[in-house]
Amino acid sequence: MDIPQNQSGIVILGLGPGEDRHLTREAWEWLSQIDRLYLRTRHHPLVTSLPKSLEIVSFDYLYETRDTFEAVYEAIVEEVLQMGRQPQGITYAVPGHPFVAEATAPEIVRRATQQGIAVRIIEGMSFLEPVFSALQMDPFPRLALLDALEIGRLHTPGFAPDMPALITQIYNQMTASAVKLALNAVYPDEFRVRLVHAAGTRHQIVEDLMLYEIDRSPHLGLMTALFVPALGADTSLEAFQEVVARLRAPDGCPWDREQTHLTLRKYLLEEAYEAIEALDHEDADALREELGDLLLQIVLHAQIAVEEGEFSLAEVIQGIHRKIVRRHPHVFGEVKVSGVEGVLRNWQKLKDEERAMNGQDQPKSILDGVPLSLPALSQAQEIQSRAARVGFDWSEIQPVLDKVFEEINEVQSAKDDAEREKELGDLLFAVVNLARWYKVDAESALRAANRRFRQRFAHIEARARQAGRQLTSMSLDEMDHWWDEAKRMS
Structure with a gap:
C-alpha cells in the first residue's frame, strides 16, 4: 500500500547489505523526501551516507536495556506500531531486505494488518546476494540458511549434513565457539569451511579455514557469515530414506519389494542382537556398522508403512520426539526430581497420565507393559525394577543375598524333578535381583x-x-x- 509522506502508517525500508551503491532507487527517493528515519540499529555501513537532511533515530538503546534479543525485538515492534498509528506515521529502516534474516519486519506487518495500520514495504538487496558473489556460488538447488544464535543453542547442527549451509550473524568469538561446538557433533575438526566478512563492501574478506579455527578469526563481526559445504551426499537420514524407497520402487530390488512387516521380523531381531554383540565386545567400528543395519530395518518398516498408508518415518520421529520431551519435564520443563529413582517414578506417573488422556484403560498391573518377548533374564530384571518403583523392594542388600542362599537350599531339598525345576527358576530370579541391586544388567x-x-x-x-x-x-x-x-x- 502506498503511503504519502507525513501520513499515518508504517514504511519499512531495506537499507541493503552495506554500501550506498546497493541502495535501491525507490529507497533513495523515499529517503530524500522524508524528515525523520528510525533505524533498528546504527551499526550499518550505509548510515554515514544517508541524506544529511535526515533526522536519524535508532533503537540501539534497547539493546542495552533488554536482556535478550527477543525482548529487544518485541520492544521495537511495539514502538513502531505505536508511531505508525500517529498522524505523521513512521519510516523504519532495517539492514538488508525487510524479510530476509530480519525478525522485526514480518511481525510488524502481521500486527499492523490485524490492527488496520497501513504498511508499505520498500525493497532492499539482502546480504545474501553479496555473500553468494563472495563465495562465487549459486545457492540452488539446495542450501540451508540458519541463524548462528539458534545453532549456538543446540547440541547438534539442526540441519541435514548432505546439503551446504550458510550460518549468519557469527558476530563474535563466543557465537563462533558455540556454533563450532554444535557442528562438531557431525563435522570433524579439520572440515574445510569459509568465513565471509562484510560481504559486498570494500572491507570484504573471505577466509578458507578448518572448522576448529573459526572462533580464532580476527575479522568476526556483525557482517560475518559461515559457509559449511555438504559433508557428503550419503550422510543424511533423508538421503538414506530415498535409497530405501528406491529399493521398494517398481523397478527396485525384487527381494526388498517382496518384504512385509511380518517377513522382516526376524531380521529386526537379528540386527538388534548383532548390535548388542558389538556392545558386548566394546567394538566401536562393529557397533557403527550394526547400528546402520538396524537403522535399515527401521527405515524399511517405515517405507512399507508409507506404501500401505499407515504412517511415515516423519510421524515415527515426531511421536518419539514428543514422548521424550513430555516424559523429561525435569530437562525440558520446570519439574524437579531427585536421582535416577525419582526419574523412573515420574516416568511411570507420566505414562499413566498419558493413558488416561488418551482414553486408554489403565493396565491391571504395572507389570503388564513388560514385553513377554524379552529374554528371560531381561524380563525378570524389568519386572523387579518396576515392582521396586512402587516400593516392593528390600531396603538393603543383605536380605537379597539371603534370598539367593535360601533358594539354593530349596533346590538341594527338592523332592522331585518338577519341584527342582521350579526352585531353579526361583534361584535364577533371585540372582537376577542380586544383579539389579549391584546395578548390573543380568x-x-x-x-x-x-x-x-x-x-x-x-x-x-x-x-x-x-x-x-x-x-x-x-x-x-x-x-x-x-x-x-x-x-x-x-
Whole structure:
C-alpha cells in the first residue's frame, strides 16, 4: 500500500547489505523526501551516507536495556506500531531486505494488518546476494540458511549434513565457539569451511579455514557469515530414506519389494542382537556398522508403512520426539526430581497420565507393559525394577543375598524333578535381583560369561590339538589345567 509522506502508517525500508551503491532507487527517493528515519540499529555501513537532511533515530538503546534479543525485538515492534498509528506515521529502516534474516519486519506487518495500520514495504538487496558473489556460488538447488544464535543453542547442527549451509550473524568469538561446538557433533575438526566478512563492501574478506579455527578469526563481526559445504551426499537420514524407497520402487530390488512387516521380523531381531554383540565386545567400528543395519530395518518398516498408508518415518520421529520431551519435564520443563529413582517414578506417573488422556484403560498391573518377548533374564530384571518403583523392594542388600542362599537350599531339598525345576527358576530370579541391586544388567552379565566360557573352552580345544589329543580321551583334571591357563591369559 502506498503511503504519502507525513501520513499515518508504517514504511519499512531495506537499507541493503552495506554500501550506498546497493541502495535501491525507490529507497533513495523515499529517503530524500522524508524528515525523520528510525533505524533498528546504527551499526550499518550505509548510515554515514544517508541524506544529511535526515533526522536519524535508532533503537540501539534497547539493546542495552533488554536482556535478550527477543525482548529487544518485541520492544521495537511495539514502538513502531505505536508511531505508525500517529498522524505523521513512521519510516523504519532495517539492514538488508525487510524479510530476509530480519525478525522485526514480518511481525510488524502481521500486527499492523490485524490492527488496520497501513504498511508499505520498500525493497532492499539482502546480504545474501553479496555473500553468494563472495563465495562465487549459486545457492540452488539446495542450501540451508540458519541463524548462528539458534545453532549456538543446540547440541547438534539442526540441519541435514548432505546439503551446504550458510550460518549468519557469527558476530563474535563466543557465537563462533558455540556454533563450532554444535557442528562438531557431525563435522570433524579439520572440515574445510569459509568465513565471509562484510560481504559486498570494500572491507570484504573471505577466509578458507578448518572448522576448529573459526572462533580464532580476527575479522568476526556483525557482517560475518559461515559457509559449511555438504559433508557428503550419503550422510543424511533423508538421503538414506530415498535409497530405501528406491529399493521398494517398481523397478527396485525384487527381494526388498517382496518384504512385509511380518517377513522382516526376524531380521529386526537379528540386527538388534548383532548390535548388542558389538556392545558386548566394546567394538566401536562393529557397533557403527550394526547400528546402520538396524537403522535399515527401521527405515524399511517405515517405507512399507508409507506404501500401505499407515504412517511415515516423519510421524515415527515426531511421536518419539514428543514422548521424550513430555516424559523429561525435569530437562525440558520446570519439574524437579531427585536421582535416577525419582526419574523412573515420574516416568511411570507420566505414562499413566498419558493413558488416561488418551482414553486408554489403565493396565491391571504395572507389570503388564513388560514385553513377554524379552529374554528371560531381561524380563525378570524389568519386572523387579518396576515392582521396586512402587516400593516392593528390600531396603538393603543383605536380605537379597539371603534370598539367593535360601533358594539354593530349596533346590538341594527338592523332592522331585518338577519341584527342582521350579526352585531353579526361583534361584535364577533371585540372582537376577542380586544383579539389579549391584546395578548390573543380568542379561549382559550372562552374555559376557558365555563369551568368556567360549574363549576359554576354545583354548582347551587348541591345546588339545597341539598335543594331538581328543577331548573325549582327556580327564577333567587335564582339561582343568588348560582351563586355568586360559583364565590366566584373559
